Amino acid sequence: MRKRILSVPRGGLLGSPLKWLIANVIAWAIGILWILPFIGIIMTSIRPFSEVVAGWWRIHPFTLTLKNYIDTLFNPMFSLLRGFINSLIIAVPSTIIPVMLAALGAYAFARFSFPLKNYLFITMLFLMAVPQQMTIIPIFFMLNNMRLLNTYLGLILVHSSWGIPWITFFLRNYFLLLPKELEEIARVDGATNKQIFFKVVLPLSLPGIVSASVLQFAWVWNDFFFALMLIFDPDKMVITQMLPRLKGQYQVDWGLLSAGSVLAMLMPLIVYAVFNKYYIGGFRGMAMKR
């Protein structure tokens, strides 16, 4: 009897099964409505445009074709294949460099005390929230003077430095949640700070580091503003930059554009899927904690 009282009644908190059914129907309806634009863009991308001009939901003549994808990937004006490769060239180093640097800084913020620590930390929080627009004018002229405008290296450096504050904050929160005892044991055994960091802390915080890397990769991949301002050469443009250019002058070619959009969404989705099992516990770093 006691157990029956304690367990949540059948139908959850809502009580009767009827209410449970209504709640589920509403939830599913909202979910399906939410996902409809994605379904629409996929449907448009895999069918000839003549079939979807009156709405992609008309499925009577349904011809499966990859023509839109081939046309966008090998577009003579804006080859999306080139954009895809450029995005990878930019995104991979722009993920590895800031995660490595931020991990060192985050450990210092989590475990050591040093002068001005709190002020530096607040400065970093402000830097996390500064709009990209605020920084771009000095960055533009600085890169121009360094002859790094319109180069991969320039954009990689900008993305790396842009990523450091939030990754430091994220990993610091993660390090704070690690048990201190292991590090203390290592210290008693005579390990140096360097050894403790690389042999104890880093292996323990792999989920946090993977989550930060995945988020940073997706952020750089989806970023548009920095690329728009700093890369002009069509051969060096990243995928997000090419998409609006596929629109055409007067009539929007949704066949090309839908295929391009799906391709641009694909990479972050693959990365999320591949690393899914590593970062289940990693989002503890998101928790707000001083």
Added chain:
Amino acid sequence: MIVGGLLIQFSFDKDLGVVNLFLRIMGLNWLARSWTIYPDTALLSLILGSVWLWTGFTVTLYSAGLASIPRETIEAAIIDGADFKTILFKVIVPQLKPVTLTVIAMTILWDLKIFDIVYASTMGGPGGASMVLALLMYDYFARLQDYPMSATAATILTVVTLPVVIYWIRVIFKGGE
């Protein structure tokens, strides 16, 4: 997010858009048009589109927050004979306060700095009807090459976001105490 902007334009398209399909089904034929190309609906389509885009992020954070609520608190309320409404507003919502604060701060900040979505779907048009600060800054910089005006627009944008940023930092600092 560029893709988000394209998806918004796509969904509000006269023939292809899901939104207009539903408007026609509901008999609102006079509203069924390409929302992004008319001055009176361009901004509204961006607002509704942003709501749609941000729902995913918000749901993810809230489901993580809901999963971290201890079940015992809810069970204790049931034993005490609380009804669904009481449990929802007196037990669940208060425990979600940190998530709510994060979600509100982040969505406000992001939507003040909105750029990609506007660039991809309306370009601030037609006739500046859906112009936003970030895009104005870009226009001054790239199209007119008026760098002082561009810097001014960027500074105004930063000042507008500042109260939210300060509030957010204070929440983070209070969170651990």
